[in-house]
Amino acid sequence: VVDTSEPHVPVRGLIFDLDGVLTDTAELHYRAWKRLADAQGVAFDRSRNEALRGVSRAESLRRILDGIDVDDERFTAMLATKNADYVRSLDQLTPDDVLPGAREILAEARARGLRTAVGSSSRNAALVLERIGLLDALDAVVDGTADVPAKPAPDLFLLAAERIGLAADGCVVVEDATSGIDAAIAAGMRTVGIGPAERVGHADLVTTGLDTLELDAVLALPVRRR
Ligand code: BG6
Ligand code: MG
Numbered sequence: 001v002v003d004t005s006e007p008h009v010p011v012r013g014l015i016f017d018l019d020g021v022l023t024d025t026a027e028l029h030y031r032a033w034k035r036l037a038d039a040q041g042v043a044f045d046r047s048r049n050e051a052l053r054g055v056s057r058a059e060s061l062r063r064i065l066d067g068i069d070v071d072d073e074r075f076t077a078m079l080a081t082k083n084a085d086y087v088r089s090l091d092q093l094t095p096d097d098v099l100p101g102a103r104e105i106l107a108e109a110r111a112r113g114l115r116t117a118v119g120s121s122s123r124n125a126a127l128v129l130e131r132i133g134l135l136d137a138l139d140a141v142v143d144g145t146a147d148v149p150a151k152p153a154p155d156l157f158l159l160a161a162e163r164i165g166l167a168a169d170g171c172v173v174v175e176d177a178t179s180g181i182d183a184a185i186a187a188g189m190r191t192v193g194i195g196p197a198e199r200v201g202h203a204d205l206v207t208t209g210l211d212t213l214e215l216d217a218v219l220a221l222p223v224r225r226r
Contacts, residue, residue, distance in 0.1 A: 009223040011190065012170035013115035014105075015160045017054070018125050018143075020176035021194055021210070022102045022118070023093070023132050026053060029060075032086035036078060037064055053199070054177025056121050056150040057083065087124060095133040101211030106137040108215050115139045115164035119156045119173065140164050152179040154187035161187070169223050174210070175200065190221045 020026035030049045037044035044064055052060045057079055070078070109116050117140040118125060125143035129135045140163035148155035161171045173184035176194040181203050184191045192213065193200025200206055204221050207213050 006223060006225075009169050011114065011172050011219050011221065013117065013139075013161065013164050013166045013172075014109050014218070015117045015119045015157055015164075015171050015173045015184075015189070016102075016106075017173070017175045017177065017180050018118050018120035018128060019122055020053065021099070021174055022134060023097050023099055023128060025090075025093070025122075025128055026176070028086060028089045028093075032082050032089060033060065033064060035085060036082045040078070042068065050199070054121060054151055054175070054179040056144065057123070059150065083124075087127070090124065090127060090131055093128065093131040098132050098134060099210060101209060101213065103134070103137065105210050105213060105215060106134070110137070112215070115166060117142065117160040117164050119160040120144065121150055121156065151177070152182035152186060154183050157184055157187040157189060161189070172218055172221065174213075175203070178202075185224065188224065190218075190224055192218060 016022055019029060030046065033049065033052065034044055042064060051063050055063065061075065061078055106116055116138050118129065118138055120143045122128070123144040125141060129141060140160055142156055142160040142163060146156065146159055148159060157173055158168060161168050168188040172190045172192060173180070174192045174194060175181050175184060178199050181191050181193055181200050191203040193203030193206040194209060197206060204224065205217060
């Protein structure tokens with residue numbers, strides 16, 4: 001009998017998305033966009049916000065405006081207004097805002113010899129991580145200030161893997177956004193989806209939050225066939 005199964009490629013590192021995975025800043029992003037949309041008289045609600053999860057700041061505004069024509073100057077001003085409002089709302093963030101299970105899985109991963117990183121589209125990632133006190137739990141942070149194409153392009157995650165000295169097939173990405181799972185798959189990484197199947201059902205493993213994620217199950221994920 002010939003064994004045609006692939007040898008198990010060990011998982012050596014975990015790359016976490018930030019907003020909506022390690023902390024609930026997805027809600028603060030939503031509220032800042034909602035205030036901007038209301039002030040501009042543009043219809044926007046939580047269901048439309050779903051299309052913004054994991055999406056860059058400028059692309060988010062394009063999706064909110066949904067074809068409404070604004071000149072470049074006004075577009076840029078709107079981005080600045082939303083970001084200033086969002087950054088102000090980060091003042092209220094504390095280490096208590098780390099989502100359940102996040103600190104634990106980061107510590108367990110380290111204790112078991114895995115590398116840990118963040119791969120986030122946000123240009124505010126370092127500020128958020130500092131406020132919630134997670135910087136020390138991470139070996140690398142790659143965020144929207146890196147000059148690479150946004151998710152669903154694989155670049156942010158490939159850069160994160162490089163920063164922690166790992167090949168893509170040694171990494172597992174933990175994401176709450178459709179575009180994030182797409183980016184990880186494009187990078188050739190194994191994936192854990194946090195949230196409903198409609199959003200992250202294409203991940204290798206889907207769960208409701210980091211508090212229900214078993215590290216052993218993550219380590220046992222077979223490498224993705226491309
Ligand atoms: C992602 C969020 O992590 O970062 C998006 O899911 C957000 O909602 C994007 O638009 C960009 O964030 P920022 O902080 O640079 O505007
Ligand atoms: Mg996210």
